[in-house]
Amino acid sequence: MKVYPNVLSQNDIIDQKLLTYSFQERGLQFGDGIYEVIRIYQGTYYLLTEHIDRLFRSAEAIKLQLPFSKSMVKKQLESLLKVNQITSDAKVYMQITRGTAIRNHIFPNVEANFYAYAQELPRPLDLLTTGVDTIIQPDVRWQNCYIKSLNLLPNVLAKQNAYEQNCFEAIFHRNDVITECSSSNLYMVKNGTIYTHPETNNILHGCVRQRIKQLVAALKVPLIEEAFTIEQLYQSDELFLSSSTAEIMPIIHVEGKQISDGKPGPTTRILQRAYEKDAKISEQ
Ligand SMILES: Cc1ncc(COP(=O)(O)O)c(C=O)c1O
Numbered sequence: 001m002k003v004y005p006n007v008l009s010q011n012d013i014i015d016q017k018l019l020t021y022s023f024q025e026r027g028l029q030f031g032d033g034i035y036e037v038i039r040i041y042q043g044t045y046y047l048l049t050e051h052i053d054r055l056f057r058s059a060e061a062i063k064l065q066l067p068f069s070k071s072m073v074k075k076q077l078e079s080l081l082k083v084n085q086i087t088s089d090a091k092v093y094m095q096i097t098r099g100t101a102i103r104n105h106i107f108p109n110v111e112a113n114f115y116a117y118a119q120e121l122p123r124p125l126d127l128l129t130t131g132v133d134t135i136i137q138p139d140v141r142w143q144n145c146y147i148k149s150l151n152l153l154p155n156v157l158a159k160q161n162a163y164e165q166n167c168f169e170a171i172f173h174r175n176d177v178i179t180e181c182s183s184s185n186l187y188m189v190k191n192g193t194i195y196t197h198p199e200t201n202n203i204l205h206g207c208v209r210q211r212i213k214q215l216v217a218a219l220k221v222p223l224i225e226e227a228f229t230i231e232q233l234y235q236s237d238e239l240f241l242s243s244s245t246a247e248i249m250p251i252i253h254v255e256g257k258q259i260s261d262g263k264p265g266p267t268t269r270i271l272q273r274a275y276e277k278d279a280k281i282s283e284q
Contacts, residue, residue: 025113026098030105031151033097033113034058038077039244039279040118043087046279047244048074050207054148055096061147064098067112077116084118091121091245095150121245123281128272131250131264132168134241136230137161139172139179139202146201158182169241171254174202177227181241184249185209188228189238189267198225208242208275215274221267238265248272 026032036055039046052070059066068076077092094116101108137158142151158170159182170182179197180186185206187196194216199205216223233239239251239259248271250264275281 021113022100024102025100026108027095027113027150029103030098031149032062033095033150034062034064034148035093035095035150036148037244038092038094040081040086040090040092040121041279041281042089043081044280045077045081045092047207047211048077050210051244052077054205054207055094057146058148059096061144062149063107064096064112066096067114080116080118086118086120088120089122090118092116092118097150124246124249127168128247128249129264131252133166133253134169134171134181134251134255135162135165135167136255137170137172137182139174141172144201145179145203146199146205148204155182167253168249169246169251171233173230176229176231178230178233179203179227180206184241184243184246186241187212187239188233188236189240189265190232190236192222192267194221194223194267195226195228195232196223197227206242206244208244208247211275211278212242212248212271215271215278219270219274221270234259236260238268240264240268240271248275 021028034055036051038048038051052073055073056066056070077094080092094114096112096114099108099110099112101110141154158172162168162170162182169184171186172179172181178186180203185196185203185208187194189195196209197203213223233254234257237260239254241249241251248268250268252259252262252264
């Protein structure tokens with residue numbers, strides 16, 4: 001196994017001398033692979049074990065034989081930060097595909113391809129304070145959204161639609177039932193209780209979501225994993241989303257309609273503070 005110690009340059013160009021792939025690569029030709037995005041605060045991984053566990057679950061789900069153990073990949077990821085002297089807020093992107101072979105749908109008998117890189121990533125402090133706007137899009141993805149697969153075209157198209165409407169995120173629904181967002185999980189607060197879609201195959205089981213469940217239990221804030229509709233979403237007291245890069249992000253508009261008083265709500269703010277404490281984020 002090799003972890004390439006790349007740091008993306010300012011303009012996001014990977015050092016080609018260190019990392020090149022054949023065009024006969026199954027990630028490129030079939031999207032036949034999986035990935036993870038892991039948060040780093042002040043040079044330290046946040047929720048690393050959770051991400052590695054999910055990587056192994058995704059690999060098993062697509063019958064991808066990983067050429068390393070959990071502890072080996074953990075060691076390599078730690079060394080990636082050291083080699084690149086990452087001491088600030090950052091993220092690591094890692095991708096594993098079924099390898100390089102002449103194009104054929106049937107699995108080849110070759111080693112998986114694996115790369116990871118670290119990139120500086122400041123916290124989105126302004127948006128975390130003000131909240132963000134969103135749109136709603138039909139969830140046209142497949143039935144195995146719990147796998148963190150490279151096949152992200154429906155997510156990319158939904159996010160682009162959001163971007164074109166000056167919005168931060170696209171909220172997905174299946175037959176009027178809210179699932180999650182294009183790259184984050186979604187929650188609504190009603191009468192002091194948090195609601196979020198259950199952990200079925202229809203959503204990604206987010207690592208931040210997993211931690212939120214532990215945080216609310218400690219805070220004694222009720223959280224019910226129960227699906228809700230678009231109509232209920234518009235009637236909510238608070239809405240927020242979660243992901244490794246967006247943290248706990250308040251949502252103040254959906255399709256141009258204001259949620260509650262149009263400000264991040266008290267439960268969301270309590271959770272944001274609990275998250276910062278948990279991630280050992282110092283006051284900035
Ligand atoms: C579709 C989707 N849902 C949820 C999430 C949040 O997952 P995590 O909290 O592990 O970052 C992501 C993250 O990229 C995502 O792509």
